[in-house]
Amino acid sequence: MNMALAFAPQRLRGVMKFNEPMSRHTSWRVGGPAEHFYIPADIADLAQFLQGLAADEPVHFIGLGSNLLVRDGGVRGTVVLLHSALNQIALWHGEKGTAAGIYAEAGVAGPKVARFSAMSGFEGAEFLAGIPGTVGGALAMNAGCYGAETWQYVAAALTIDCFGELRRRTPQDFNIGYRHVALRQASGEWRDASKETPMVPGCGHSPLATRLGESPQEWFVAAWFAFNRGDGAASRKKIKGMLEQRVASQPIGIPNAGSVFRNPPGDHAARLIEACGLKGTMSGGAMVSPKHANFIVNTGTATAADIEALIDRIRQTVKERHGVDIVTEVRVIGEKA
Secondary structure (H helix, E strand, O other), X not given: XXXXXXXXXXXXXXXXXXXXXXXXXXXXXXXXXXXXXXXXXXXXXXXXXXXXXOOOOOEEEEOOOOOEEEOOOOEEEEEEEOOOOOOOEEEEEOOOOOEEEEEEEOOOEHHHHHHHHHHOOEEXXXXXXXXXXXXXXXXXXXXXXXXXXXXXXEEEEEEEEOOOOEEEXXXXXXXXXXXXXXXXXXXXXXXXXXXXXXXXXXXXXXXXXXXXXXXXXEEEEEEEEOOEEOOHHHHHHHHHHHHHHHHHHOOOOOOEOOOOEOOOOOOOHHHHHHHOOOOOOEEOOEEEOOOOOOOEEEOOOOOHHHHHHHHHHHHHHHHHHHOOOOOEOOEEEOOOO
16 A cells, blocks of 8 residues: 655646536535635645645535535635546555555545446445445545445545645544544544544634644545455446345435435434425425435425425424434535525
């Protein structure tokens, strides 16, 4: 896993846009404009870009824009798009020179990792075919489905901070749980994700925290996955079956952000929502999917405010009828209109 973690200074090679509509970059197809919107050329270019930002510039990283709600008033600061930018995927080799797993940058879509792994003779990555996001998002929230989770297979991850500094991290550097990943403090203490910034895209660095001597925010830009050697043909067959199951059970083809709520311990959010009779419930152009109760779809005219109002209504109804506080998986950023 040798990789140079320092780059020579160079001119920026990425693309900068201003007042870029975030509805073009979210799977819900909603969201106001991003004040600054940068598409890096590669990891070296991203490092150079971050080094040049003002200390008080809010920064948000996104991939495919799934699992993300951008409010209608838009986003202050800079949004960095990783999908189609950090898109390198390759085999990585162990000490004996044999292929040990898959190296993938944060902008690579989960299904592409699953297919590449199967074609390379590995097994275990099949579940990534069912995750409608990128490697960066999967790392940040320990995404999972079909009984598997991302960090089961991570040998190491590459992060970048707001100063453009790169670090190779191991799983031991993080507190990893269900849809939760937080960076371990140098003292050995674990960060409380409810009080401090977890390892998630969409969380800008805090100049105040930096001045107080706390570690700057880090974002995932790549990972080395250690999958097991296996039957590639069997893996491809398994992927096909998972995708067929997904099409049959989820509202594919209608703008949505994937699962909206985490499953509470010992239960399923979809079951609780459906038991409340909320399937088909609407708020403006947003609707609880009749096909899967843990999905909210944009019927064509939804605003971010419609979706957020429907999320709040679902949470309140489930709390009143079942006494359960369901927690969102979806990250909400930006300003209300």
